[in-house]
Amino acid sequence: MSASPESGPEYTRAEIVIDLSAIRRNVETLCEAVAAHTDGPAVMVVVKADGYGHGLYGSARAARAGGATWLGVAERGEALDLRGDGDTGRILAWLAMPGEDFGPLIEADVDVAAYSVAQLEEIAAAAEGVGKPALVHLKIDTGLSRGGAPMAQWKALVDAARTAEQAGHVRVAGIWSHLACSDQPDHPANAEQGEAFTAALEIADEAGLEPEVRHLANSAAALLHPESWYDLVRIGIAAYGLSPAPAVVSADELGLVPAMTVRARAALSKDIAVGDGVSYGHTYIAEKAMRVALVPLGYGDGIPRHASSTAPVQVRGMRSQVLGRVCMDQFVVEAPRGTVAGDEIVLFGPGADGEPTAQDWAEACGTISYEIVTRMGGVAGRAERRWTDDDGSLV
């Protein structure tokens, strides 16, 4: 069993390697793309869901080093964990439950989102208890029909926020929304949502609100729709080196480098004969005599079962693919002659050495790259995760 210089220390089974320098450089590239250092919007890097599977702390630190002045997370625990890690920059946490205790977030200077008057009242009450104003981002639903106040309730939310602001319980730090179809540049919803956002901003303005940041854009909008930039863009998947709109533009064309590599050692390698059925259900029958390798990862480790007989891998420099069904702990791939137990099988990586990418896996599995990287590791957590910097060293 030998390790290439880039593969770092030996691993025995499987590993998920995160290149933090790739995240840092991607964020630098994205800051340049939106001119964040000149007149462009500030950049928020979204590190929810354990940094899209890349690790919360490493992703956050790399994002800050690359120029992110904001971090975005979905829920309170993620924000408080970042504070616990020593992050002192702006953080927005945007998905709270009824009855949420906003006190610790306000105490920790975490910006929070309000989707309704009821939620704003909870935030204001918590701020009163803590004795300092909450930094609130009012969310308008401009057409995604997901989070945020619908237009019919927007004025009520704005007025409640103004009242709470005058009482000293909140500061309206942001007004924001989220796009439904930003990865489809010609979709009419983009313009419709843009118009609705403008109307919502006017209502807020008339009520006397002066938000520090207005924000609408995710990665695809940041890269494809400059008119959606406003004061802040919220970048998720692109920071991890994957295209938010692969049908329009590739990660490579955007100058982004995928940060996650998943690889494993063959637990076994052997020859099978023409006509042999492979894995449960014999959904794959060998059309020729061939060598196969057994990969010690399965759906318990986050490998989609939809990868069965379709997802690409690289073994000894050769592209091959999954044969038959992905099981809970293992799956079989075609392997070049001479493959032995312990040889490395790369599931996906940056793509620079001919290995597949997470985008290739997404296409093979009928999903999006977001889901591929976020689920890697799975609940079983049996693959080692490690983080490297520029020179491949551990961090």
Ligand SMILES: Cc1ncc(COP(=O)(O)O)c(C=O)c1O
């Ligand atoms: C509210 C919000 N903003 C921004 C993002 C980042 O999106 P993307 O990863 O497409 O850049 C997300 C992620 O889903 C989100 O939920």
